[in-house]
Amino acid sequence: MNPIITLTSDFGLADHYVGAMKGVISRICPNAKVIDITHEIPLFNVYAGAYAISQAAPYFPAEAVHVVVVDPGVGTSRRGIAFRNQAGGTFIAPDNGVLTPFWPEQDRLNVRELTNESLWLSGHSITFHGRDLFAPAAAKLAAELIGWADLGPPVLDVVRLPNLKAVQGRGGQWAGTILSVDRFGNVITNLPSRIGLSPGFAVTAAGHEIRQFRRTFGEAAPDELFVYAGSSGYYEIGINQQSAAERLGVVPGHPVLLAVSA
Amino acid sequence: MNPIITLTSDFGLADHYVGAMKGVISRICPNAKVIDITHEIPLFNVYAGAYAISQAAPYFPAEAVHVVVVDPGVGTSRRGIAFRNQAGGTFIAPDNGVLTPFWPEQDRLNVRELTNESLWLSGHSITFHGRDLFAPAAAKLAAELIGWADLGPPVLDVVRLPNLKAVQGRGGQWAGTILSVDRFGNVITNLPSRIGLSPGFAVTAAGHEIRQFRRTFGEAAPDELFVYAGSSGYYEIGINQQSAAERLGVVPGHPVLLAVSA
Amino acid sequence: MNPIITLTSDFGLADHYVGAMKGVISRICPNAKVIDITHEIPLFNVYAGAYAISQAAPYFPAEAVHVVVVDPGVGTSRRGIAFRNQAGGTFIAPDNGVLTPFWPEQDRLNVRELTNESLWLSGHSITFHGRDLFAPAAAKLAAELIGWADLGPPVLDVVRLPNLKAVQGRGGQWAGTILSVDRFGNVITNLPSRIGLSPGFAVTAAGHEIRQFRRTFGEAAPDELFVYAGSSGYYEIGINQQSAAERLGVVPGHPVLLAVSA
Numbered sequence: 001m002n003p004i005i006t007l008t009s010d011f012g013l014a015d016h017y018v019g020a021m022k023g024v025i026s027r028i029c030p031n032a033k034v035i036d037i038t039h040e041i042p043l044f045n046v047y048a049g050a051y052a053i054s055q056a057a058p059y060f061p062a063e064a065v066h067v068v069v070v071d072p073g074v075g076t077s078r079r080g081i082a083f084r085n086q087a088g089g090t091f092i093a094p095d096n097g098v099l100t101p102f103w104p105e106q107d108r109l110n111v112r113e114l115t116n117e118s119l120w121l122s123g124h125s126i127t128f129h130g131r132d133l134f135a136p137a138a139a140k141l142a143a144e145l146i147g148w149a150d151l152g153p154p155v156l157d158v159v160r161l162p163n164l165k166a167v168q169g170r171g172g173q174w175a176g177t178i179l180s181v182d183r184f185g186n187v188i189t190n191l192p193s194r195i196g197l198s199p200g201f202a203v204t205a206a207g208h209e210i211r212q213f214r215r216t217f218g219e220a221a222p223d224e225l226f227v228y229a230g231s232s233g234y235y236e237i238g239i240n241q242q243s244a245a246e247r248l249g250v251v252p253g254h255p256v257l258l259a260v261s262a
Numbered sequence: 263m264n265p266i267i268t269l270t271s272d273f274g275l276a277d278h279y280v281g282a283m284k285g286v287i288s289r290i291c292p293n294a295k296v297i298d299i300t301h302e303i304p305l306f307n308v309y310a311g312a313y314a315i316s317q318a319a320p321y322f323p324a325e326a327v328h329v330v331v332v333d334p335g336v337g338t339s340r341r342g343i344a345f346r347n348q349a350g351g352t353f354i355a356p357d358n359g360v361l362t363p364f365w366p367e368q369d370r371l372n373v374r375e376l377t378n379e380s381l382w383l384s385g386h387s388i389t390f391h392g393r394d395l396f397a398p399a400a401a402k403l404a405a406e407l408i409g410w411a412d413l414g415p416p417v418l419d420v421v422r423l424p425n426l427k428a429v430q431g432r433g434g435q436w437a438g439t440i441l442s443v444d445r446f447g448n449v450i451t452n453l454p455s456r457i458g459l460s461p462g463f464a465v466t467a468a469g470h471e472i473r474q475f476r477r478t479f480g481e482a483a484p485d486e487l488f489v490y491a492g493s494s495g496y497y498e499i500g501i502n503q504q505s506a507a508e509r510l511g512v513v514p515g516h517p518v519l520l521a522v523s524a
Numbered sequence: 525m526n527p528i529i530t531l532t533s534d535f536g537l538a539d540h541y542v543g544a545m546k547g548v549i550s551r552i553c554p555n556a557k558v559i560d561i562t563h564e565i566p567l568f569n570v571y572a573g574a575y576a577i578s579q580a581a582p583y584f585p586a587e588a589v590h591v592v593v594v595d596p597g598v599g600t601s602r603r604g605i606a607f608r609n610q611a612g613g614t615f616i617a618p619d620n621g622v623l624t625p626f627w628p629e630q631d632r633l634n635v636r637e638l639t640n641e642s643l644w645l646s647g648h649s650i651t652f653h654g655r656d657l658f659a660p661a662a663a664k665l666a667a668e669l670i671g672w673a674d675l676g677p678p679v680l681d682v683v684r685l686p687n688l689k690a691v692q693g694r695g696g697q698w699a700g701t702i703l704s705v706d707r708f709g710n711v712i713t714n715l716p717s718r719i720g721l722s723p724g725f726a727v728t729a730a731g732h733e734i735r736q737f738r739r740t741f742g743e744a745a746p747d748e749l750f751v752y753a754g755s756s757g758y759y760e761i762g763i764n765q766q767s768a769a770e771r772l773g774v775v776p777g778h779p780v781l782l783a784v785s786a
Contacts, residue, residue: 002293040275075740128754132755302538313540479598
């Protein structure tokens with residue numbers, strides 16, 4: 001079976017950066033299948049990187065190695081880490097919180113710090129760890145040229161992004177955040193759709209109160225803002241064939257509130 | 263031989279959507295080669311999707327499975343279909359006309375409706391059929407986990423896009439449409455280049471009359487609008503190293519006329 | 525081992541052009557791994573194409589075949605060529621200078637002109653050599669369906685881009701050019717970082733004099749323009765988490781000067 005390595009970054013596709021990473025991988029692990037998740041994460045936006053990989057990784061085989069390079073701290077003392085998920089998947093990333101969606105609440109994590117000098121590309125830079133550290137580490141793991149313990153020592157604490165999860169108040173209402181706006185202008189919140197919506201609910205974002213729930217886009221009236229249970233596992237806000245984000249005037253990071261009637 | 267699955271969509275490359283589809287495919291058909299045609303079809307533009315896949319599919323092996331997800335009707339009663347072309351190629355798409363370039367004039371089509379419940383990803387959404395229905399159906403076919411008849415019942419009628427083909431009038435003139443404007447600003451019409459251009463021809467678009475034919479860009483005078491037989495099999499309008507579309511002020515869907523002298 | 529073919533072009537990803545090239549390759553060399561370097565080279569910009577492929581190719585296995593299609597002269601008498609590098613790598617491109625970074629100073633080059641009629645796709649166009657000549661030639665080489673001498677006769681002279689390398693003046697100062705501005709706004713010069721910076725150095729671009737050297741982004745003061753030895757092997761100009769190119773007001777092609785103190 002060919003090992004799978006996925007790539008997620010803010011490198012864009014106009015420069016040679018992603019191509020160079022794939023070259024490095026092809027030399028170390030020639031039979032790897034390299035699959036792009038996206039390289040258009042907004043520059044340095046660790047939250048957006050966390051959202052993208054958390055949405056894509058669960059659909060891959062458990063043996064896949066996921067490389068995530070959104071790395072505002074490259075060249076500083078921020079650590080490089082590798083993580084193995086109980087639910088499947090190996091992750092290679094800077095330790096800046098970009099893997100937060102995968103951190104369990106418990107203390108014990110299967111995380112290693114990438115300190116082994118032999119992981120690095122020879123003659124490596126200090127500004128392009130994607131090519132010089134993360135890609136070779138992933139390829140060596142995927143090719144089984146090294147074992148888990150060869151990566152470096154265990155890490156006992158990791159950086160966690162704050163406010164990634166919506167929280168429920170005493171009155172039952174939820175305070176959340178907008179995680180993403182997709183190409184269609186759909187607004188993805190971090191309100192999990194498993195909580196359910198009672199009759200009389202209201203979702204508020206940027207001063208707009210939305211009280212319509214639609215199962216799907218085709219059920220909505222033209223021009224109507226509505227809430228639906230999205231493919232992300234979260235409630236999303238949409239308008240059929242228009243941009244809900246533009247209508248609302250929201251961007252990722254903006255707050256969103258879910259009020260439930262008594 | 264590794265099965266080939268191509269992907270064409272309006273999902274863009276900034277979100278995780280294409281990555282998630284590739285994850286689904288990699289779990290069901292690990293040895294598939296997945297090849298992107300484009301994911302930058304203008305939002306919901308079924309005509310543009312039809313043009314892209316009609317231009318790319320003929321260059322692939324006959325065994326390839328082509329998934330086309332431009333799907334303004336996702337979640338409505340529009341059907342999902344699979345189609346096998348006599349000329350080669352299997353296609354998976356919503357039944358919204360996006361496969362029109364492949365429909366023969368005859369009545370009998372080798373089309374199935376995707377009704378088999380076991381095609382769906384478990385716990386599937388109703389807004390992301392690309393990930394939850396079309397990708398798994400394609401992967402199961404490519405992996406030969408299911409046969410053609412397992413997809414669902416035969417479809418006797420299909421949605422056809424109107425006005426996709428240029429029509430010839432009594433006087434010999436042709437009335438056509440602009441199919442696409444490419445990154446270079448070249449204007450692709452639906453006037454088939456096999457019809458030939460007689461001396462004294464004139465192509466009219468947006469009020470501009472173009473009477474120059476050039477075999478290739480290098481033959482054109484600087485700044486000159488000209489007609490050439492494009493790589494698409496259609497007549498195209500260009501200017502050497504400039505955007506003909508901007509000069510003309512046209513976009514896909516605009517009419518174009520070919521007049522032939524008597 | 526699966527042969528590797530890389531693709532670099534100015535075709536963009538919105539059209540079907542890259543997909544069609546991959547189709548052609550998949551029919552001729554089904555087990556090839558096709559890897560995109562970038563398809564967002566600015567239109568017709570041979571310098572940018574030369575920079576991208578020169579940065580990516582060295583990271584690939586020596587057996588890789590690199591196809592570079594930035595081709596303002598398509599359809600003219602400009603030649604198509606293939607080149608084998610002593611350091612590894614086979615290159616297929618128009619003879620317009622896009623391979624200049626790989627040309628050694630010496631006269632003898634292992635270059636062939638693509639004159640063999642059997643290289644072409646049958647029924648080929650004269651405006652899309654990427655699909656109809658360069659892709660099939662690369663795939664036939666990669667699949668070992670043809671040998672090196674079958675491509676065509678040796679080429680004794682090649683087109684070379686002027687001013688690609690920085691030059692040192694009598695006083696020790698260097699006159700260079702800006703090669704690229706990346707997605708982060710970092711400014712890549714053609715001043716090789718192996719020349720070293722003496723204390724008292726000054727890099728001048730667009731009237732700004734930069735005297736700060738930083739090893740890495742994290743060492744820079746907020747808002748500070750600084751010079752660093754980039755992952756490209758050249759000196760680059762950056763600002764931590766901002767666009768140095770915007771601040772300086774420079775684009776590729778602009779001059780840059782390195783003065784050294786006496």
